[in-house]
Amino acid sequence: MDNTAIHEGDYVLFILNERKNFLVKVNRNERFHTHKGYIDLNDVIGKEYGSLVKTSKNIEFVLAKPTIADFIKKIQRKTQIIYQKDAAYILFIANVASGKNVVEIGTGSGALTAALAYYVKPTGHVYTYDINLDFLELAKRNIEKIGLSEYVTFKNKNPIEGIDEKDMDATIIDIGNPWDVIKPAFNSLKNSGILVCFCPTINQVEKICSVLKENSFRDIHGIELIEREYQVEAGKIRPRTLMIGHTGYIVYGRKSFS
Ligand SMILES: C[S@@+](CC[C@H](N)C(=O)[O-])C[C@H]1O[C@@H](n2cnc3c(N)ncnc32)[C@H](O)[C@@H]1O
Known part of the structure; x- marks a missing residue:
């Protein structure tokens, strides 16, 4: 065509x-x-x-x-979603690329799921978990609209009870209590695999960093991205008056073992 x-x-x-x-x-x-x-x-x-x-x-x-960014910006949402500045960074540090297999915990509206699926296709796959069937159904519809369904498996299961997939390249977590899924995530990742947590509050960052360390993750980093858009009219170039002041923090580390 x-x-x-x-x-x-x-x-x-x-x-x-x-x-x-x-x-x-x-x-x-x-x-x-x-x-x-x-x-x-x-x-x-x-x-x-x-x-x-x-x-x-x-x-x-x-x-x-x-583009994939346009589709994600217009996604129908019932939850908070991961914004593009954070999604783009997550994809990069988690080394998400064609052929990679990724677990996502906290599907929500499927905004990050769409980004992950777009970059792992055509030979990789995304396994996404959510305990809320309503959100999972909405995410399914959103992913179908973008034409990425064949690269995503939706799972209405609590990953605290275990993650079915093994040898995963990366795990991305966006839930309120990420520390509760670190052990299952460790077991599901391949050695040296990357784990990323998106945390809206600094209290979560503090707790998740110590839980990651206790669970043999190393090379742990915490970052915050602040984006300031400019109006780009000739002769009037300056930052826009309004901006999104806060989205969340990104914590990431690598699976190690002794
Ligand atoms: C903030 S939303 C995720 C948004 C998603 N990252 C996006 O970009 O659209 C958090 C989701 O985590 C789900 N959740 C909470 N606890 C969970 C758990 N233990 N396992 C899986 N999902 C969980 C909630 O139902 C909710 O849909």
């Missing part, structure tokens, strides 16, 4: 400006309504990604091919 042209059923990112965009499924004989007028979706089918379309009020939108 020609990937440069928009086909019926494709998701397209309609970009008004750098602050406003919409992720739209292009169905035939439908209109997409915005506060800037509507777009007839029949006019979009067959156009090239990157081209422009005008609304009924003569306002231009860019027709962009959504």
Whole structure:
């Protein structure tokens, strides 16, 4: 299939400006309504990604091919999700790449699951655990929408009772009590495998670091990423007035043994 042209059923990112965009499924004989007028979706089918379309009020939108980051930003959520600055760092330090096998504890809305699945495909796999069936079902729908279902196994099981998978390359934990799953995570990881915990509070960081040490993890690090976006208008370049002040801390270490 020609990937440069928009086909019926494709998701397209309609970009008004750098602050406003919409992720739209292009169905035939439908209109997409915005506060800037509507777009007839029949006019979009067959156009090239990157081209422009005008609304009924003569306002231009860019027709962009959504990236994995665009899909994740628009994910339907019922839980707090891991933001892209943290997700990108986690993927890098956990060495997530095509062919890797990863366990995720705390699927939530599936935002990080989507990022993990995107990078382990086509030969790797993500095994994601959540004790809440509602969240797991939502995450399943989100991952299906992005087209990554075949790279993810969803497990409605408490990993405190054990993780089924062995020889895993990495384990990523985003739950309130990460220390309770460190032993099962250790048993599931391959030697020298990477464990990453996302912790919203510094109290969690302190506790998880000592539990990791007690459980033979080494090379333990704790970091916080602070992102400040700039407005990039010529002659008015400066940080934006508002920013997200806090997301969480990232703690990571490697499985060792004596
Ligand atoms: C903050 S959310 C995770 C969000 C996810 N990282 C994302 O980016 O969408 C935390 C999730 O952990 C789940 N959870 C809490 N305790 C758990 C446990 N012991 N095992 C597995 N999941 C657990 C909750 O049900 C919730 O869905």
